[in-house]
Amino acid sequence: MIIGIPKEIMNHEHRVGLVPSDVALLQQTNAEHIIYVEDGLGNTIGYTNEDYERAGAKIISNVKQIWEQSTLIVKCKEPIESEFKYLRNDMILYSFLDLAYSRELATALVDSKVTSICGETIAGPKGNYPVLAAMSEVTGKFAAQHVATLLATNYGGRGVLIGGCAGVAPAKVVVVGGGAVGMNAARVLVGMGADVWVLDIDTQKLANHPLVLTHKIKLLYANEDSICQAMQDADAVIGAVLVPATATPKVIRRQHLRLMQKGGVVLDVSVDLGGCIETARQTTHDEPTYIEEGLLHYGVPNIPGVIARTSSITYSYESLPYIQCIANYGWKQMLKMPGAIGGLNAYDGKIALKSIATSFALPYIDTQSLL
Numbered sequence: 112m113i114i115g116i117p118k119e120i121m122n123h124e125h126r127v128g129l130v131p132s133d134v135a136l137l138q139q140t141n142a143e144h145i146i147y148v149e150d151g152l153g154n155t156i157g158y159t160n161e162d163y164e165r166a167g168a169k170i171i172s173n174v175k176q177i178w179e180q181s182t183l184i185v186k187c188k189e190p191i192e193s194e195f196k197y198l199r200n201d202m203i204l205y206s207f208l209d210l211a212y213s214r215e216l217a218t219a220l221v222d223s224k225v226t227s228i229c230g231e232t233i234a235g236p237k238g239n240y241p242v243l244a245a246m247s248e249v250t251g252k253f254a255a256q257h258v259a260t261l262l263a264t265n266y267g268g269r270g271v272l273i274g275g276c277a278g279v280a281p282a283k284v285v286v287v288g289g290g291a292v293g294m295n296a297a298r299v300l301v302g303m304g305a306d307v308w309v310l311d312i313d314t315q316k317l318a319n320h321p322l323v324l325t326h327k328i329k330l331l332y333a334n335e336d337s338i339c340q341a342m343q344d345a346d347a348v349i350g351a352v353l354v355p356a357t358a359t360p361k362v363i364r365r366q367h368l369r370l371m372q373k374g375g376v377v378l379d380v381s382v383d384l385g386g387c388i389e390t391a392r393q394t395t396h397d398e399p400t401y402i403e404e405g406l407l408h409y410g411v412p413n414i415p416g417v418i419a420r421t422s423s424i425t426y427s428y429e430s431l432p433y434i435q436c437i438a439n440y441g442w443k444q445m446l447k448m449p450g451a452i453g454g455l456n457a458y459d460g461k462i463a464l465k466s467i468a469t470s471f472a473l474p475y476i477d478t479q480s481l482l
Contacts, residue, residue: 112438115147115181117174119188123396125155125419128185128206129434130427131162138167140435145169147177156420185434187426188413189216198223200459203442205434207231207246208456209412210467212384217471220457226442227457230430232464236449242433244291245425249415250380251295251351257409258284258347259303261376267400267407269374271346274304281306282346287333287362287387289317292380293351301327308341310362333362342370350379352387363388365404373405383412443482452478 114137116128129137130153138144148163150172160170171177178184178197186206190198198204198219208229210217220227230242262268262282275281281304286293289311300307301322310333311317322328331337342348342363348371352359359381368377368390379391386392390403394410396417401408415422433454436445446452455463461476462468468475 112141112183113145113147113181114183114185114434114438115171115177116149116152116168116185117177118149118152119186119416120193121188121191121413121416124188124413124416126187126416126423126426127153127156127158127419128187128427129431130424131158131166131168133427133431134163134168135166136431137435137438140439144438147171147181149174149177153423156423183434183437185430187423188416189213190219192219195219195223198225200224202226203228203437205230205430205437209383210456210462210464211470214471217457217462217467217473221460221462221473224460225457226455226459228433228437228442228445228454229456230426230433230454232456233433233454234450238450242426242429245429246415246422247291247353248295249418249422249425251292251297252299253414253418254292254349254351254378254380255284255296255299255303258300258349258376258378259305261378261400261407261409262347267374267402268376269346269372273300283308283344285310285341285345285348286351287348288351288353288381289313289320289330290351290353292353293349294320294322296349296351297322297328308345310338310341338363338367339370342367345371345375347376347378348388350377350381350387350391352381353384359384359387361387361389365389368404368406371406375406376409377403377406378409380414382410386410446478446482452482455481 146168148168183203189208203226205228235241259273262271264270271282273282283306285308286297287310297307307328309328309330312333314332323330379386379388381387382391399411455478461474463478
């Protein structure tokens with residue numbers, strides 16, 4: 112199979128689809144694979160063309176050639192509008208897609224009839240969404256450290272040290288959602304000495320979490336009373352709600368934000384799927400923040416893109432088994448791997464995620480019928 116790995120061209124997106132060590136492993140499974148890597152693919156994160164060549168890849172400077180000649184395209188982030196023209200019906204696209212918040216991309220997948228496999232919707236053998244969880248860990252940990260940064264006065268925050276100091280209370284931080292993003296954020300915040308509150312609708316799943324058992328966080332059921340209790344005088348809130356393949360429900364409303372300390376920070380990790388905080392909207396790494404309700408908001412959707420080396424290694428490692436199976440045995444065989452059937456997002460002009468197809472009034476196909 113001819114496998115192409117183009118550069119990501121989204122604003123400040125520096126991740127790569129596969130790191131050199133995993134390119135080598137893919138090549139070793141079948142010496143007849145041809146792997147095209149765009150010139151300079153990993154330069155910004157410490158991987159040279161020579162690293163990829165030693166792994167068995169061929170360096171191509173013309174990205175159009177990579178897209179047009181490859182049967183399997185491996186990306187990390189979804190194609191943007193300027194790349195839609197490359198999608199075609201005899202191509203397999205492996206990448207994150209975030210379809211729930213992009214009618215344009217969903218329509219492009221339908222119009223091109225491309226076969227789209229999405230790492231974020233692969234549940235995996237344990238049902239823990241391994242590819243998504245890898246990115247969620249990076250995102251949660253970064254969110255915690257970035258909230259600490261944004262609370263500084265020179266960034267527009269209220270000048271609060273996240274862990275306080277002798278005689279001064281630590282910052283109160285509310286984490287909305289106790290999944291992989293939320294609990295990784297909570298873990299880092301606890302480590303920095305913050306007063307951490309976590310809101311979730313399934314508190315039983317977190318009952319035996321180490322942070323709960325050691326009373327290092329305050330875990331509350333996410334109803335109206337608890338939300339108000341947690342948000343009262345909070346210095347920061349991190350939105351970390353995910354409903355796979357569905358737009359994120361609004362959990363934190365304006366009236367809740369008005370309970371916070373003025374100059375506090377609002378960071379919504381789920382903003383790429385609509386956000387769980389009413390005032391959240393997407394921003395960019397060039398202009399990451401804005402003020403609303405007297406609070407500093409951060410809404411950059413592709414957070415792992417600037418923690419690109421760490422993110423690329425873990426994304427590549429978790430994705431490799433699925434990419435290897437596609438390359439060696441075909442995408443239908445990959446979907447038969449334990450927990451992988453949800454990875455198909457589009458095929459032959461139809462969307463394979465019912466919630467997305469219904470939401471955007473696009474044709475739907477049941478993946479099971481293909482197998």
